[in-house]
Amino acid sequence: IKKMAVLTSGGDSPGMNAAIRSVVRTCAYYKIECYGVYRGYQGLIEGDFKEMNARSVKGIINKGGTILKSARSTEFRTPEGRKKAYDNLRAMGIDALVVIGGDGTFTGAIVLNKEFGFPVMGIPGTIDNDIFGTTHTLGYDTALNTVVDAIDKIRDTASSHNRLFFVEVMGRDVGHIALNAGVGAGAEEILIPEEDLGLDRLLESLERSRLSGKSSSIVVVAEGDKTGKNVFELKEYVEENLPDYDVRVSVLGHMQRGGSPSCFDRVLASRMGVTAVESILEGKTNYMVGLLNDKIELTPLENAVKGKSKIDIELLRVSDIMTT
Numbered sequence: 006i007k008k009m010a011v012l013t014s015g016g017d018s019p020g021m022n023a024a025i026r027s028v029v030r031t032c033a034y035y036k037i038e039c040y041g042v043y044r045g046y047q048g049l050i051e052g053d054f055k056e057m058n059a060r061s062v063k064g065i066i067n068k069g070g071t072i073l074k075s076a077r078s079t080e081f082r083t084p085e086g087r088k089k090a091y092d093n094l095r096a097m098g099i100d101a102l103v104v105i106g107g108d109g110t111f112t113g114a115i116v117l118n119k120e121f122g123f124p125v126m127g128i129p130g131t132i133d134n135d136i137f138g139t140t141h142t143l144g145y146d147t148a149l150n151t152v153v154d155a156i157d158k159i160r161d162t163a164s165s166h167n168r169l170f171f172v173e174v175m176g177r178d179v180g181h182i183a184l185n186a187g188v189g190a191g192a193e194e195i196l197i198p199e200e201d202l203g204l205d206r207l208l209e210s211l212e213r214s215r216l217s218g219k220s221s222s223i224v225v226v227a228e229g230d231k232t233g234k235n236v237f238e239l240k241e242y243v244e245e246n247l248p249d250y251d252v253r254v255s256v257l258g259h260m261q262r263g264g265s266p267s268c269f270d271r272v273l274a275s276r277m278g279v280t281a282v283e284s285i286l287e288g289k290t291n292y293m294v295g296l297l298n299d300k301i302e303l304t305p306l307e308n309a310v311k312g313k314s315k316i317d318i319e320l321l322r323v324s325d326i327m328t329t
């Protein structure tokens with residue numbers, strides 16, 4: 006192995022830059038040439054490569070987003086697009102590709118490997134934490150802190166005005182952000198995609214809170230929650246059924262994806278990048294590096310995509326007890 010390339014793809018997440026830095030510097034340490042690919046798989050197709058050395062990644066460990074930029078490439082979904090990408094990798098003499106992203110990114114890498122036998126390695130970067138084979142994806146910890154901070158601020162208004170807020174957080178398929186940030190911010194209820202707590206239960210719980218003398222309520226709602234109603238519909242539903250409540254909605258949106266990565270994400274990214282490069286050098290490819298029991302472990306990329314990342318159901322129980 007003489008040359009490696011690294012790209013970021015899919016939704017950006019805090020810690021991606023720290024991972025790029027780690028891959029580039031580990032390559033430099035082992036005297037491997039390293040190329041950054043811009044705009045994910047689209048840049049691979051267009052041959053948008055730049056040679057990087059240890060100094061190219063200075064001052065980025067603390068930066069959100071990704072200096073390599075990201076894209077969701079539709080052309081890479083076609084066999085012709087993938088052939089162009091492969092041809093570019095070959096023309097550059099690249100021996101292995103490190104991809105940083107979520108399940109869509111990994112699926113792309115798996116197909117590239119299946120079709121052309123090209124060696125790939127995945128680093129999980131997404132705020133959703135919806136990847137099997139790691140307890141933490143890069144950006145998840147930072148996003149949790151961002152969300153908790155935002156809810157703390159919303160709580161100030163909620164309690165000053167005796168209001169109920171529905172706060173929508175990201176998480177299309179999994180409730181990691183909603184559940185953990187909800188517990189961390191002391192939310193009265195948490196609605197997630199994995200469990201349908203039912204609208205009756207929501208009303209009961211809100212009524213109980215009101216009668217127990219609570220001056221404010223926060224309901225954290227994951228984007229993909231199971232009630233079948235979005236935050237605005239939930240607001241209307243509560244206003245119709247519990248007219249005593251003064252209800253507001255706050256959709257946190259993409260601010261959850263930005264910002265300087267937490268120390269946890271920076272350290273995790275540094276560890277993952279080192280293992281990604283070292284594993285390739287040891288001949289281990291088509292894996293994802295993940296964090297399991299505080300150790301960096303490899304999981305076959307296929308399993309990382311096929312497996313389900315499960316929420317901690319016990320945490321739901323803890324949340325129930327905390328809102329007594």
Ligand code: F6P
Pocket residue numbers: 016107131132133175176177228262
């Ligand atoms: O996968 C990360 C994520 O932020 C999801 O939580 C969210 O549903 C989605 O990306 C938003 O995607 P986009 O940036 O394309 O709007």
